Amino acid sequence: MNRHYRNFRTVVYIPAQVASRFTPESLASDHAFLEKTIGLDKVYLESHRDGCDVDKEQLLMIKSFLEEKGVTVSGGITTTIDDFEGTEKGKRRIFHTFCYTDPAMRERLKEISAYTASLFDEIILDDFFFTNCTCERCIREKGDRDWTTFRRELMRDVSENLIVKPAKAVNPGVKMVIKYPNWRESYHFDGYVPEVQREIFDATYTGTETRSPAFADQHLPEYLSYSLVRWMDNAWPGRNGGGWFDPFQCWSTDRYLEQAYLTAFAQAGELMHFCWSDLLIDSPFVAAMGIQLKKIDALMDGTGKPKGVPVYLPFASSGENHLEMRLGMLGLPIEATPFFPEKAEKLLLTESALTDDQIIDKLVRFVENGGDAVITSGFFREAQEKLRSAGLTEARLTGRRYAVTRYHVTGDDAGYILDRKPILFPEIVHGNNDSWSLLNGGDGDLHASILLRSTYGKGRLYLFAVPDNDADLYRMPAEAVDVLKRTLLDGSLDTYVSGADFSMFSYDDGSFILYRYVKGDVRPAHVTVRTRKPVKALVDTHTDPRFPEGRRFPAHPVTVQEDFEEYTEYCADVMLIPGLFRKYRWE
Ligand SMILES: [Zn+2]
Numbered sequence: 001m002n003r004h005y006r007n008f009r010t011v012v013y014i015p016a017q018v019a020s021r022f023t024p025e026s027l028a029s030d031h032a033f034l035e036k037t038i039g040l041d042k043v044y045l046e047s048h049r050d051g052c053d054v055d056k057e058q059l060l061m062i063k064s065f066l067e068e069k070g071v072t073v074s075g076g077i078t079t080t081i082d083d084f085e086g087t088e089k090g091k092r093r094i095f096h097t098f099c100y101t102d103p104a105m106r107e108r109l110k111e112i113s114a115y116t117a118s119l120f121d122e123i124i125l126d127d128f129f130f131t132n133c134t135c136e137r138c139i140r141e142k143g144d145r146d147w148t149t150f151r152r153e154l155m156r157d158v159s160e161n162l163i164v165k166p167a168k169a170v171n172p173g174v175k176m177v178i179k180y181p182n183w184r185e186s187y188h189f190d191g192y193v194p195e196v197q198r199e200i201f202d203a204t205y206t207g208t209e210t211r212s213p214a215f216a217d218q219h220l221p222e223y224l225s226y227s228l229v230r231w232m233d234n235a236w237p238g239r240n241g242g243g244w245f246d247p248f249q250c251w252s253t254d255r256y257l258e259q260a261y262l263t264a265f266a267q268a269g270e271l272m273h274f275c276w277s278d279l280l281i282d283s284p285f286v287a288a289m290g291i292q293l294k295k296i297d298a299l300m301d302g303t304g305k306p307k308g309v310p311v312y313l314p315f316a317s318s319g320e321n322h323l324e325m326r327l328g329m330l331g332l333p334i335e336a337t338p339f340f341p342e343k344a345e346k347l348l349l350t351e352s353a354l355t356d357d358q359i360i361d362k363l364v365r366f367v368e369n370g371g372d373a374v375i376t377s378g379f380f381r382e383a384q385e386k387l388r389s390a391g392l393t394e395a396r397l398t399g400r401r402y403a404v405t406r407y408h409v410t411g412d413d414a415g416y417i418l419d420r421k422p423i424l425f426p427e428i429v430h431g432n433n434d435s436w437s438l439l440n441g442g443d444g445d446l447h448a449s450i451l452l453r454s455t456y457g458k459g460r461l462y463l464f465a466v467p468d469n470d471a472d473l474y475r476m477p478a479e480a481v482d483v484l485k486r487t488l489l490d491g492s493l494d495t496y497v498s499g500a501d502f503s504m505f506s507y508d509d510g511s512f513i514l515y516r517y518v519k520g521d522v523r524p525a526h527v528t529v530r531t532r533k534p535v536k537a538l539v540d541t542h543t544d545p546r547f548p549e550g551r552r553f554p555a556h557p558v559t560v561q562e563d564f565e566e567y568t569e570y571c572a573d574v575m576l577i578p579g580l581f582r583k584y585r586w587e
Contacts, residue, residue, distance in 0.1 A: 003070060004039030005293060007300040008264055011042040011242065013076060013126075013275040016049040019062060027065055030280055035069070037290040038273065044076040044124050047116040050096055051082035059119055075120030077112060079129045081105065091135040099133040100158045101141050109158070110166040117167035117174045124241075125163070127181035127207055130190035131155065148316075151191035159200045177241055179205035183218055184228060185352070188316035195315035195338070198236050205272070206232040208243040208263045213519075216249035222517055223328035223503055225259045229266035230306060231313060231336035242270025247278050247285055254518035254579045256285045257292050261581060264296045265505045265513055267306060299543060299583050304509030308333035309488045310341035311348045312356075319351030320378040323466065326473050329517070330481055331497045331527075332488060333506040342366060345490035351378035360386045367392065368457030374488060377426045377465045392461050393454040395430035401468060402427055402448065404441035407480040411438075412561045417477045424468040428452055438563060439483040441465070451483055462487055474500050474520075486562070495586070499527040502576050511541065511585045516576035524577045530558075530569045535586040538572035543582050552587070 004010055012034060022030075034040045045062055047054050063073045080096040083089065086104035098105045116123050131138075131151055142150040164176050178201045180192060187194065194204065208225035211217075225245065232240045243263030250256040260271055271293075273279055279286045311324040315338045327348075328334045334348075340362050341347050347366065353359050360383060367373055380387070380397060387393050403422035409415030425441050428449045437449035452463040464484060467473060473481070478498040485496040495512065497504055502516040502525075516525060529538055540551040553572040560569050574582070 003041050005041075005297040007297050008268065009041040009242075009270045010038050010293065011044065011270045011272045012040060012279065013244075013272060014043050014045045014062070015078070015275050015277070016046040016052040016054050018275065018277045019045055019054045020052060020058060022058070022062055024061065024065065027062060030276065031066065031069060031071075033280060034276075037286045038279075038293060039290065040071050042072040042074065042270065043276070044074050044272070045120070046076035046078060046126075047119070048112045049078035049126070050080050051084075053112075056119065063119070073120070074122035074124065075116045076124050076126060077116055078126040079109065081108065084108070088135070088137065091133055094132055095128055097128055097131060097133070099135055099138060100131050100154055100162070101133070101135075101137045106162055109162045113163050114166040114170045117171040121171065121173060122175040122177065123167060124177040124179055124205060127179050129178065130181075130192050132190050148188050152188065152193050152196065155191035155193055156196050156200070159197050164200055175202045177201065177203045177205055179244060180207060180232065182207040182209050182220055182224060182228065184231065184313070185318040185321040193316070194232075194235055198239070203239040203241045204232055204236045205241045205270075206243045206268065208259055208268075209245045209248070209274075210259055211249040212251055212255060221322050221325035221329055222258055222262065222519075223325040223334070224322070225262035226266045226503070226505065227325055227328055227334050227336045229263060229268050230308070230334070231338065233266070234335075234337040234339065235315070240268070242272050243268035244272035244274055246274040247283060250285070252518065253285050253288050257288060258515075258517065260289060260292070261296060261515065262503075264300060265306075265515075267300075267303075295543075296581075299513065299581060302509070303511060303583075304507035306335065307492060307506050307508050308335035309346060309348055309493065310344045311336045311350065312340050312353045313350075314338055314353065314356045317352035317355035319354060320376060320466065320470070321352070323350045323376065323378070323470050324348065326470050328503055330473060330485075330500050331502055331504045332485055333493065333504050333512070344371065345492075346372045346374070346488055348488065349373060349375045349379050351376065351382065353379060354382050359383070360390060363387075364390050364392060364456070367459035367461050370458035372460045372462065372487070372490075374462040374464050374484075377428070377463065380463055381426075387461075392456050393430075393463065394434050395428055395449075395452055395454070395463055398427045398429055400427045401425065402441075402446060403443050404450075406442045406447070407450070407477055408440040408442065408447065409438075409479060409483055409562070410436075410440060411563045411565070415479070415561075417479060420477060421475065423472040423475060425450060425465045426468070428463060428465055436563075438462075438487065439480055450480070451487065476500075483562075494533055495529060495531045497527050497529050499525060499576075501525070502527065511583055513581055513583045514574070514576055515581040516578045518578040522578050524575050526573055527576055529572045529574060529584070531586060532567060532569055533586065535570045537587045538574065538584050539587050540574070541583050541585060555586075
């Protein structure tokens, strides 16, 4: 039930160690604080974590208190465990995760699942439900299989027989929810198999903890808090319960809040604040969260469904990890999906798409039938011979790299951008006039293509050279990145915005949100919003309190020269202030 907000529920996780310490008095005062700050709709109350098991009386005391206050109470389990009598010793278990071949640990997990299901009608698993155990018993059971294959089969068995069946045996109606961590590109290495587990669990949940990209574990671009929710929504349609973030390694209020903004912009139904004690002890963030949640809620009222450039990231794939998120931070709206989007007008393939062993055939058919596909140099590196023999391109990567200091938007005689700090790009060579370069990079008298177009059937294939350090994408000139943005636009995504360090979140009702991150160059920036549709003005719909009817920015026509073509774009200039989100639509 949404008690405090119209567009999402506010949820807090209570770890077992916290639950075991509550007295009725401390619970009441904590609850009053959270009710006053963020407004509490729901909690997940944990029964087990590490060496901590919470007894039934304590769980029921907490549950009945919170339910009386109108809070929905579900259960939680963290599948970590300390050594106990009967387990084999000497296993090197990261984060104390279970060894799922150890008979005593298997029995213990069944008990935990059944016990928790006897108390709650919904249970979520925190994202330690993986295995990297390489103990002697696991090595023996693995046999000739590789670890990924072994763990895939092992975790199917564990999910079914040690988690879901024991829970449903004591409570047939219990809803079992598996939360996935923020490291999608590594799921399959550790036995996380959403493509299998979506047949076993009732629902899922998405880790959106992006923290501090440069300094925190996994170095996740901020945009993940949006794009991973979208990927999971597409993977488990209608069954992605919410997004889950925490304050760890955030170090600034904006960085913490941004996780919630993006999770809500992706339309996660629940915003999970991990965890209860972190919101109460020494947190400078929580009061600001309460204020911002109200604004996000107002912003999201009446918003359509998210849409973006389809990026195909198959299940169990890795390669050019997070690249699509970098593009999201350049203002391209991204819709990540584990299924090949054969009906799309345009699509983007990164190295991860190579996991699909049918990908070349799918790509050839897609282009032949009239689609426009952008492939990255990481995808092309492995696929180039096959693509050449399929006749999609004659281009090749030489294996050499060169430092780009000059850019050229071809087809525009004045489209040169000079004297930029060097960025290392892979060198593409191609047959002149067999394919055509839309964007060049160069240094000295050398230049090569950064975005190259070939044609095949009714469609087009674009090869995009990605810098060695993909974070250098943020340092490319806006006019150069605009070429890629224009290439990825289609009939339904008709607007793009020049610039970097911001994201654009697009919806199928024609509205879009712009948000400039509080990072690096923390200054307001002028950006230009562009469309080829004849429009009169851009309207900031309601987020500027000085303009209750919406603030109008008149659009002006601009002639664009590109690709031997001249056309008109309608442009409106707005200022993006770091940390403030704005919602717009054309008029
Ligand atoms: Zn083991």
